[in-house]
Amino acid sequence: MASVIFTIPIAVNFLASSLIVSTIQIALSILVFPISPRTYRVINAYLMGSFWGMFIWLIEWWGRVEVRLYGDPKEHAYFGTESALCVSNHRSDVDWAIGWLLSQRCGCLGGTRALIKEQARWMPVIGWSMWFSEYLFLARNYATDQTRILDGYARLRSFPLYFWVALFMEGTRFTPEKLKAAQEYAKEAGLPIPRHVLVPRTKGLVMSVEQTRGHAGA
Numbered sequence: 001m002a003s004v005i006f007t008i009p010i011a012v013n014f015l016a017s018s019l020i021v022s023t024i025q026i027a028l029s030i031l032v033f034p035i036s037p038r039t040y041r042v043i044n045a046y047l048m049g050s051f052w053g054m055f056i057w058l059i060e061w062w063g064r065v066e067v068r069l070y071g072d073p074k075e076h077a078y079f080g081t082e083s084a085l086c087v088s089n090h091r092s093d094v095d096w097a098i099g100w101l102l103s104q105r106c107g108c109l110g111g112t113r114a115l116i117k118e119q120a121r122w123m124p125v126i127g128w129s130m131w132f133s134e135y136l137f138l139a140r141n142y143a144t145d146q147t148r149i150l151d152g153y154a155r156l157r158s159f160p161l162y163f164w165v166a167l168f169m170e171g172t173r174f175t176p177e178k179l180k181a182a183q184e185y186a187k188e189a190g191l192p193i194p195r196h197v198l199v200p201r202t203k204g205l206v207m208s209v210e211q212t213r214g215h216a217g218a
Contacts, residue, residue, distance in 0.1 A: 018125040021051045025132040045110030056101050080106030082217035083163045090168040114166035153211035170198035
């Protein structure tokens with residue numbers, strides 16, 4: 001009973017906020033973007049920083065997720081003070097949410113982007129917000145994706161705030177079945193046999209580095 005009492009207000013608040021944010025984004029895309037893409041992107045970044053913050057709250061408070069960051073403390077001082085390409089494994093369906101959590105801690109949640117499969121844009125609310133935020137949606141066909149990546153980074157280079165671009169190099173979520181397929185492929189291609197990750201797809205990374213050179217510091 002107690003869980004229901006807490007869940008209903010949260011669900012109502014989430015639904016109401018989602019409708020309000022989606023309406024604002026539609027209005028901004030129609031009224032502001034054609035006049036000033038820069039102004040649109042700044043407003044949308046702050047709007048998304050607030051809206052996506054709800055998901056972070058759910059992850060931490062409701063999901064009781066604790067994220068621990070390991071590394072050189074000296075490097076942490078640069079987090080959020082420069083644009084960056086963030087390379088990650090793809091272990092679960094909510095890896096993107098953990099990325100949002102880290103970027104929120106570093107003050108650049110509204111500037112997060114990702115190379116992500118195009119089906120994600122149709123996810124209610126979350127996918128729509130990604131589309132309005134100009135995420136780079138890929139069809140997993142290099143002939144098509146090459147143009148999308150080039151166009152996406154051309155827009156991103158004019159982004160007026162710091163940005164983080166998430167790159168899931170495995171291209172798909174890790175599963176035992178996919179690991180077996182990756183091992184067979186690596187063996188046939190004469191590549192090192194992976195044990196804990198899938199064979200990375202490097203074309204997106206190479207293009208990302210080339211297109212953000214001089215704009216992303218890490």
